[in-house]
Amino acid sequence: MRRAGVPVAFSQGFTPHPKISYASAAPTGVASEAEYLEIGLQQPVEPAALRAALDAVLSPGLDVLDAVVAGSGSLADRIDASRWRVELPGVEPDVARAAVSAFLAASEVLVERMTKQGRRVFDSRAAVTTFDVIERTEAPSGVAGVPCAILEVVVRQVTPSVRPDDVLSGLRVVADLEPPVPPRATRLAQGTLTAQGEIVDPLEADRDGTAIGERQPEVRPAVR
Amino acid sequence: MSAASTVAGRSAAMTVWPQLEQLLPQVSKPIQYVGGELGAVVKDWESAVVRWALMYPDAYEVGLPNQGVQILYEVLNELPDVLAERTYAVWPDLERLMRAEGVPQFTVEAHRPVGAFDLFGISFATELGYTNLLTAIDLAGIPLLSADRTDAHPVIVAGGHAAFNPEPIADFVDAAVLGDGEEAVLEITEIVRAWKEEGSPGGRDELLLRLARTESVYVPRFYDVDYLPDGRIQRVVPNRPDVPFRVHKRTTMDLDAWPYPKKPIVPLAETVHERYAVEIFRGCTRGCRFCQAGMITRPVRERSITTVGQMVKDGLEYSGFHEVGLLSLSSADHSEIGDMCSGLAQQYEGTNVSLSLPSTRVDAFNIELAQELSRNGRRTGLTFAPEGGSERIRKVINKMVSEEDLIRTVVTAYTNGWRQVKLYFMCGLPTEEDEDVLQIARLAHEVIKAGRAATGSKDIRCTVSIGGFVPKPHTPFQWARMERPEVIDNRLKLLKQAINADRSLGRAIGYRYHDGEPSLIEGLLSRGDRRIGAVIRRVWEQGGRFDGWSEHFSYQRWVDAAAEVLPGFGVDLDWYTVREREQAEVLPWDHLDSGLDKDWLWQDWQDSLTEFEQDDCRWTPCFDCGVCPSMDTEIQIGPTGKKLLPLTPVNTGLRMPAGTGH
Numbered sequence: 004m005r006r007a008g009v010p011v012a013f014s015q016g017f018t019p020h021p022k023i024s025y026a027s028a029a030p031t032g033v034a035s036e037a038e039y040l041e042i043g044l045q046q047p048v049e050p051a052a053l054r055a056a057l058d059a060v061l062s063p064g065l066d067v068l069d070a071v072v073a074g075s076g077s078l079a080d081r082i083d084a085s086r087w088r089v090e091l092p093g094v095e096p097d098v099a100r101a102a103v104s105a106f107l108a109a110s111e112v113l114v115e116r117m118t119k120q121g122r123r124v125f126d127s128r129a130a131v132t133t134f135d136v137i138e139r140t141e142a143p144s145g146v147a148g149v150p151c152a153i154l155e156v157v158v159r160q161v162t163p164s165v166r167p168d169d170v171l172s173g174l175r176v177v178a179d180l181e182p183p184v185p186p187r188a189t190r191l192a193q194g195t196l197t198a199q200g201e202i203v204d205p206l207e208a209d210r211d212g213t214a215i216g217e218r219q220p221e222v223r224p225a226v227r
Numbered sequence: 228m229s230a231a232s233t234v235a236g237r238s239a240a241m242t243v244w245p246q247l248e249q250l251l252p253q254v255s256k257p258i259q260y261v262g263g264e265l266g267a268v269v270k271d272w273e274s275a276v277v278r279w280a281l282m283y284p285d286a287y288e289v290g291l292p293n294q295g296v297q298i299l300y301e302v303l304n305e306l307p308d309v310l311a312e313r314t315y316a317v318w319p320d321l322e323r324l325m326r327a328e329g330v331p332q333f334t335v336e337a338h339r340p341v342g343a344f345d346l347f348g349i350s351f352a353t354e355l356g357y358t359n360l361l362t363a364i365d366l367a368g369i370p371l372l373s374a375d376r377t378d379a380h381p382v383i384v385a386g387g388h389a390a391f392n393p394e395p396i397a398d399f400v401d402a403a404v405l406g407d408g409e410e411a412v413l414e415i416t417e418i419v420r421a422w423k424e425e426g427s428p429g430g431r432d433e434l435l436l437r438l439a440r441t442e443s444v445y446v447p448r449f450y451d452v453d454y455l456p457d458g459r460i461q462r463v464v465p466n467r468p469d470v471p472f473r474v475h476k477r478t479t480m481d482l483d484a485w486p487y488p489k490k491p492i493v494p495l496a497e498t499v500h501e502r503y504a505v506e507i508f509r510g511c512t513r514g515c516r517f518c519q520a521g522m523i524t525r526p527v528r529e530r531s532i533t534t535v536g537q538m539v540k541d542g543l544e545y546s547g548f549h550e551v552g553l554l555s556l557s558s559a560d561h562s563e564i565g566d567m568c569s570g571l572a573q574q575y576e577g578t579n580v581s582l583s584l585p586s587t588r589v590d591a592f593n594i595e596l597a598q599e600l601s602r603n604g605r606r607t608g609l610t611f612a613p614e615g616g617s618e619r620i621r622k623v624i625n626k627m628v629s630e631e632d633l634i635r636t637v638v639t640a641y642t643n644g645w646r647q648v649k650l651y652f653m654c655g656l657p658t659e660e661d662e663d664v665l666q667i668a669r670l671a672h673e674v675i676k677a678g679r680a681a682t683g684s685k686d687i688r689c690t691v692s693i694g695g696f697v698p699k700p701h702t703p704f705q706w707a708r709m710e711r712p713e714v715i716d717n718r719l720k721l722l723k724q725a726i727n728a729d730r731s732l733g734r735a736i737g738y739r740y741h742d743g744e745p746s747l748i749e750g751l752l753s754r755g756d757r758r759i760g761a762v763i764r765r766v767w768e769q770g771g772r773f774d775g776w777s778e779h780f781s782y783q784r785w786v787d788a789a790a791e792v793l794p795g796f797g798v799d800l801d802w803y804t805v806r807e808r809e810q811a812e813v814l815p816w817d818h819l820d821s822g823l824d825k826d827w828l829w830q831d832w833q834d835s836l837t838e839f840e841q842d843d844c845r846w847t848p849c850f851d852c853g854v855c856p857s858m859d860t861e862i863q864i865g866p867t868g869k870k871l872l873p874l875t876p877v878n879t880g881l882r883m884p885a886g887t888g889h
Contacts, residue, residue: 005547006265008882019579032252052881059884060547062263062495185252 004042007056012043026078026205027085027193030166035190037085039205041078071209081205082160084132084196087167089154093183099152100136102178106170107134114172123163127173130165133157133200159196243330244338250324258496259287260321262335265546266492268304268311269336275310276423277416279303280334280344280381282363284356285775287315287335291492292500294554295350295387295408298487302409309416312336312344316359317366319772319779325366332366341367345419347381348412349400351389354752355745355775357396360385361767364399371764373401373448378430384415384444391476391523392700392816395755395763397447401431402438405445405819406476406523407509409485414441436469445474445819452757452815458798460756460813475820476523478860482509482530486538493546502550502583503542507535507567511556512852512862514841515614516625516831517653519699521556523821525854527845528863532563532570536871539571543580551575551582559588559596560845562865568599570871576602589613589628594639609640612651616667622838623658625831630670634677641678641687648674648689654722655696655715655746657707658836664718667691668725672732690737691726693719695746699753701821703831705814708807709750712782715743744782748774751789751803756815759803761792822860824853 004011004021013019022043029035050070058067091099106112112128134156158165167188174180195203251257272278281300283290290296296313303311312334317325325331331340341347341363349360364371369380385393385403393403404411418437422428429436438444449470453461465472479485491503508529511521530538539551551571561567564584571582582600589611597609613628615621621628637648652667671691678687695715698704719740727733752759765788773779789800808814810829817825827850831841844850845864855861 005543005549006545006882008880010880013579032257048881052883056881056883060265060882062265064263185249 004057006060007053009042009053009056010045010048012045024078026082027160027164029190030168033167033188033190037190037192037194039078039082039193041073069206071206074209078205081195081208082193084157084159084202085193086155086157086191086202087170088137088189088191089156089167089171090187090189091152091154091182092186093149094152094180095150096136096139096152098180099154099174102174102180103134103136103154105177106131106173109177112173112176114169114176116169116172118163125163125165125169127165127169130159130161131156131170132159132196134170155191157196157200157202241340241343242338243333243340246328246330247325247333247338250321250328250330253324254321255318256288256496259315260317260333260335261495262338264291264335264492264494266490267313267336268300270304270310272310272337272339274308276308277310277346277419278344279309279311279346279348279412279416280314280339280341281311282314282316282341282347282349284316284349284351284359284363286318286773287494287496288498289775290315291494291496291498292502292504293350293352294488294504294506295352297492298485299348299350299408299412300492301487301490302485303412303416306413306416308420312339314341314363316356316363316773322362322366322772331368332363342369342381344381345423346384346415348384348386350408351385351387353775354389354395354749355780356389357752357763358767358771358774360396360399361764362772372398374398376401376431378427380431382419382431382434382438386411388519388523389753391519391819391821392753392755393445393447393819394452394757394815395752395759397757398760398764401435401446401448403445403447404443404477405474405821406443407479408477409487410479411443411477415444436467439470439474442471442473443475443477446470447757450818454796456797458796458802460815462813463815463818473818473820475858476822478526478528478822478858479509480528480860480863482506482528482863483534486530486534489538489541489545491542491546491548493548500552501548502552503539503546503548504552504554505535505538505542506530506555507553507558507561507564508555508864511560512844513557513560514625514831514843516623516703516835517614517656517696517699518556519702522702522823524556525822525852526860526862527560529561529865531865531867531869532567532871533867533869535567536570536574540574540874549580551580553582553584557588558584559590559593563867563869564596565592565599566870568596572599572602574871574874585610589633589636591636591639594636594643597640597645598643608647608649609645610649610651611636613670614651614653615656615663616652616665616670617663619838620656620659620663620666622840623835624653624656625835625841627840630673633670634673637674637689638677638681641682646687648687649692650674650689651692651694653696654693654718654740655710655743657696657698657704659710659718661718661721664722665725667693668722668728671726671736672729675732675735685735688735688737690739693722693738693740695741695743695749697746697749697753700814700816701823701828703828703835705754705828706808706810706812706832709747709804710743711805712743712747715746719743741777745774745777745780747800747804748780748782748785751785751800754815755803758793758796758798762788765792820857822852822854822858824851824857827852 012022025040054067054070109128111126113124114127115124137153137155156170192202194205281296283293283296300311303309314334370376382401385400386408390403391405422434435446439446439449449465450463451466452463455461510524510527512527515521613633614626615624640648654664674689698707726736766784769784771784793799
């Protein structure tokens with residue numbers, strides 16, 4: 004923000020903090036093409052200029068794709084699901100397909116994960132709305148000469164959060180699916196989930212909007 | 228450098244990224260290994276003639292902010308045909324995976340294997356990084372012993388303050404550089420460039436010889452150490468005719484000509500310091516007898532107020548940092564520190580930029596400066612370092628602060644709005660008795676009493692922080708015996724009781740200390756000779772890593788390794804640590820010239836024992852420490868009489884990338 008000269012607003016108090024809030028940030032170790040954040044500003048700024056200035060100062064691999072003026076309601080209220088793509092190098096697509104079917108057929112799939120509060124057991128099934136093994140269109144990055152199943156899964160934001168690794172734990176529970184090398188997960192989209200199971204861009208409502216005040220850039224970093 | 232050319236550079240030279248990436252989801256804080264920081268430079272491998280891997284041998288979060296590495300990195304990368312990349316110690320979780328998967332020690336920029344570079348430079352701020360050096364060499368696939376390396380391996384060069392006695396790591400490094408690095412790395416680069424262009428005549432041996440002939444690069448293999456029957460060193464002499472008897476330190480004069488870092492590296496991961504740091508001067512002649520930095524960096528060389536102002540402006544714009552550290556060994560001693568602080572405070576008033584001055588001087592002037600720097604209203608805490616608890620011990624260590632001064636200074640801080648003051652002391656100093664340490668409790672009580680009386684408030688605190696004394700080479704205390712850890716620990720316990728003996732006062736006093744054991748091992752390593760190399764290796768083989776971290780340090784492992792290895796040489800751990808040396812003894816670093824006259828150091832050691840104080844040569848006549856005449860240097864101080872001018876307003880709107888027409 005400082006390098007880009009963004010007139011960011013600060014909180015009051017003894018240690019003022021810049022007003023930046025991230026909506027459902029991707030967990031460490033996964034890639035993302037759809038991250039969103041809100042910035043509070045001291046004065047209005049042209050969204051396109053803000054996008055260009057921030058994009059120019061960020062590290063390679065972190066790209067700012069769009070910025071809009073924030074309308075009413077918080078960004079978090081508009082994000083209730085994510086679409087993930089998970090590559091499983093070394094896993095035959097048919098094996099993955101059977102595991103996904105077993106997962107979808109279950110009414111509950113309990114998995115466990117270490118959290119800051121300790122080991123927690125929770126359901127990974129209910130949050131999953133769609134789950135497919137997609138047909139391979141191109142060779143996934145860094146994989147040559149081995150089969151590679153590619154999963155696409157839409158997961159609702161719930162508490163405790165269900166992450167791609169939890170869904171994979173679920174596949175292990177229902178079908179003993181054990182990827183031979185670490186899977187690669189990428190968040191493809193996040194936003195409002197429609198009745199049809201589509202994810203709507205959370206900035207859509209504000210595009211061409213005329214709201215005054217806070218502006219809200221969309222950041223879509225590709226995190227390695 | 229654009230993303231596209233980064234990728235091209237990676238594929239041109241070997242990169243371990245594809246293998247490394249697979250491991251990162253399984254380790255803690257993977258972001259520390261990915262690089263991509265602002266200020267990081269990725270160059271085409273093939274277009275570089277000389278390639279350096281630079282290491283700070285600790286975790287990324289500690290190593291990244293290191294000034295020395297950042298300066299050398301920038302100086303080297305400014306040369307078009309030279310490439311420098313950084314590498315840090317990997318945590319044991321990643322080390323295990325790298326060993327299992329055959330991934331070598333890598334640089335963070337382009338993830339190139341360290342073993343492929345021409346030179347591998349390691350900066351040692353402390354001796355506790357030695358085991359991490361071995362991990363890095365081994366993970367890089369380089370033979371641990373210098374003697375076993377071939378032309379295919381990088382030349383391993385040690386630098387930093389610990390390199391003033393590199394004897395404990397003499398078997399593992401190929402060379403060591405004493406003193407300021409910015410000109411030294413350029414000279415070494417030049418020698419390697421010429422040697423490579425000639426077709427590498429004579430191989431590694433010839434290259435090392437050319438380095439040694441500069442008389443400022445120490446190549447341990449060209450020197451033999453003979454021992455007396457009682458274990459002491461008889462002599463250290465060159466084993467070939469064409470290398471110098473003594474190796475001299477480098478001194479960079481005119482800091483205004485070397486205004487680095489210009490492009491500080493801004494990490495994506497969290498690190499211990501996140502600020503733009505500028506050295507306002509190098510060297511110190513206060514003469515604190517325990518302070519190796521003050522002894523080996525003489526003479527004082529100031530950076531001018533205008534250069535500092537320009538560096539701060541450029542550094543903040545480039546980095547986006549909002550904190551500035553004005554660094555030196557005693558920042559309040561800069562001849563224009565007053566104008567510098569008020570000028571900077573004025574320039575950055577109302578901008579959320581905070582300025583800090585690591586303060587060690589105990590006087591009212593320091594508080595004036597702190598007031599200037601905290602104009603924006605934040606008065607978080609002030610630190611003073613009387614170092615010794617009793618008046619007597621402060622004379623021994625030449626820290627000239629009277630109890631009156633100290634109390635007056637701290638009370639001034641309280642009355643000016645500070646609620647929290649930190650006092651730093653050492654334990655285990657030469658001639659120290661329990662009583663000297665217990666005086667710390669009395670001082671702290673007096674400070675709180677006086678502070679309460681002056682402010683009429685009970686809402687004031689002080690924290691007493693105790694560090695362990697470690698005798699260092701090239702200081703008057705290089706001959707001193709260390710105290711045993713159990714004695715230190717007992718003193719620290721007595722001190723705690725004494726602080727809390729008065730409940731009302733004790734409640735307002737925080738107490739922090741370190742156990743005596745790590746200090747003893749640091750002392751073993753700092754004054755060790757070549758025989759200590761076998762101890763370091765044994766500890767490392769037994770799993771020793773990250774010895775600077777209390778959760779990783781194992782005292783027992785060091786004691787066991789010393790007991791296993793040292794009797795074979797007729798010496799033991801005590802011999803290196805709790806034994807006082809005599810004047811005639813040959814010290815392991817006597818052939819390494821810091822400029823200090825050994826006779827002067829001995830005289831200062833004797834003065835210390837008679838509690839005789841030594842003045843500062845900036846304000847009193849030269850006392851013949853020997854540095855200026857032997858190094859052909861002189862004190863460089865102001866004042867220049869110049870002032871910092873107000874800056875044009877900082878917030879001028881969005882900074883658009885070039886070519887967008889904004």
